[in-house]
Amino acid sequence: MFVILHPELIQLCYKITETVSLPLRFEPPESHPSRLPQNETVTSDPATTEHPPTAAASGLLADLDDRTPAGIAAAVGHRIRSGALEPGDRLPTVREVARQLRVSPATVSQAWRALAATGAIVARGRAGTFVGEPVAMRVATPVGRYQRLHPPTDSAFRIDISRGTPDPRLLPDLGAALHLMLGAGASDLAAHYLGEAVLPELAARLRAEWPFRPQTLAVLDGALDAVDRLLTAHLRLGDAVAVEDPCFPPFLDLLSRLGARPVPVRVDESGPRPADLAVAVAEHGVTAVILQPRAQNPTGASLTARRVRELADILADSGALIVEDDHCAGIATAPLRSLGSRLPARTVHIRSYSKSHGADLRVAVAGGPAALLDPVIDRRMLGPGWTSRLLQRLLLTMLQDPAACAAVDAARTEYRRRASALRRALAKGGVRVARGDGINLWLPVADENAAMISLAAAGIKAAPGGPFEVREDPDSDHLRITAAELGDHDIDWLASELAAASLARPTYRRIRR
Structure with a gap:
């Protein structure tokens, strides 16, 4: 059946596309590197016979012991990195590998998807699946979530509530702390290559207030650096990782x-939901869990004592690595539970x-078992x-200085007051925002794009909720609002x-990506 569109209707479609800044993209399925052939055949496809698997690829997994998706992905990734498989080598089909390893095709497909997500292998439609270009030659394409959250802008907004950052006016006085530190004779630290990676005085103070007794402490260049290094040290291609959603x-x-697979665990006012985590452990065999114990970004949720017990019981026999990011330490009002x-x-x-x-201190501390932190160190x-011991000394000085401590306490109180005031004002307008901690609010809206456009027209820049959402079909749309600098x-x-x-509706049909 053919459908003939009137020329004026075609022009109208292009005008609507230009108005909402949605580029028209026509991409054949086989050109996308992360999409693998669903129904592979060997004998009936001429293209397959033109590109037979290379000798190195034909028996590439015959001696494999770990035949899980993670084990298969790790083994193929290792052969690619070692040069045993070269760029352009054609791999056997999913069915061939499954037959060779005596596993289900679904198991191999999961490993292939993880490899394709990193660019290690590339699917070329009916021609087959091939080893990709070396990382050094590959043009890096941003994953996009963080870039979508903070796109380049010329800041033509009256107010920016998108950034998720603290109010610089509420930070302790670094200049005063520097004077105190230098007066205490800390300048000689700059001369040393050798010595403790963590200042002993700082370590002693941190151990006294840690939520559990850590075997090892490591100072790193911010919380995200710590998370990155931990995941790099302990995850393999294809591993499933439980993450909060949003x-x-x-x-x-x-x-x-890293080629790992996020498994969403929905969040309520008390943190990750136990039922969702139980599914992630039982059905996906997660090897790691990443969570924020308080002032969760973006919802503001904080763990309760009961929720800690429930989550710990679920994870007790799983063997999963647990990574906790207490990113709002110091300005969160909820008690720390770990x-x-x-x-x-x-x-x-x-x-x-x-x-x-202060963000430019670039200081975060990771504490836990030596078996997990020693590989990172x-x-x-x-x-x-190591992280500069001068910066460590500066942090220690502020942690000991009564004026700096008073500034942090005042900031914590002020952030709570501003967020509460905005929630009350929203409630008067009929919008309920769940009570949370920290500097962010998770605002429910009827449609993300329509809400963003409505706010932009009023000179307000907000953060879209899409980059925070793990599931492809979230229950509702949201925006993240940062109340830190509101007057x-x-x-x-x-x-x-x-x-x-929050009530704005789209004037066109939107397809969620």
Whole structure:
């Protein structure tokens, strides 16, 4: 059946596309590197016979012991990195590998998808699946979540509530702390290559207030650096990782770069839902869990004591690595609760001082079992080595200085007041936002794009909810709102605009990607 479109209707479609800035893309399925052939055949496809598997690829997994998706992906990835498989080598079909290993085709497909996500292999439609170009020759394409969250802009907005950053005016005085530090004779630290990677005085203070007894402490260059190094050290291609849904976008970008697979665990006001985590453990065999114990970004949720017990019971026999990112330490009002209090042998707790003491300090501390942190520390010695002990001394000075401590306490109180004031103003306009901790609010809206357009028209820049969402079909749309820098004169006007934006409906049919 043929459908003939009137020329004026075609022109109207193009005008609508240009108006909402949605590029028309026509991409054949076989050109996408992460899409693999669903129904592969060998004998009936002429293209397949033109490109038979190479000799190196034909028996590439005959001696494989670990025949899980993760084991298969890791083994193929190792052969590619070692040069045993070269760029352009054609791989056997999914069915051939499954027959060779005596596993299901679904198991091999999962491994192939993980490899394709990293660019290690490339599907070329009916021609087959081939080893990709070396990483050094491959043009890197941004994963996109973090870039979508913070796109380049010339800041033509009256107010920016998209950034998720603290108010610089509420940070402790770094200049005063520097004077105190230098007066205490810390300048000689700059001369040393050798010595403790963590200042002993800082380590002693941190151990006294850690949520569980850590075997090892490591100071790293921010919380995201700590998460990156932990995942790199302990994950393999194809591993399943339980993540909060919604989730901090860089975590998802990191997992994509590593070829790991995020498994969404929905979040309520008490943290990750136990039922969702139980499914992730039982059905997906997650090898790691990433969570934010308080002031979760973007929802503001914090773990309760009961929720800690429920999650720990589910994870007790799983053997999964637990990574906790306490990114709002210092300015969060909720008490700190950690799964490390019940599972200390598998939990690495990360405490960041960026939001409380200054982002440019680039200081975060990871504490947990030596078996998990020692590989990170050993590998780091071959790169940056350690985080500047001058910066560690500066942080220690602020942690001991009464004026700096008072500034952090005042900031915590002020952030809570601003967020509460915005919630109350929104409630007057009929918009309910779940109570949370920290500097962000998770605003429910009828349609993300329509809400963003409505706010932009009012001179307001907000963060879209899409980059935070793990599932492809979330229950509802949201925006993330940062209340950290709001003045009292902004709140009523902003709440009115947010309430209107939350009801905005699209004037065109939107397809969620």
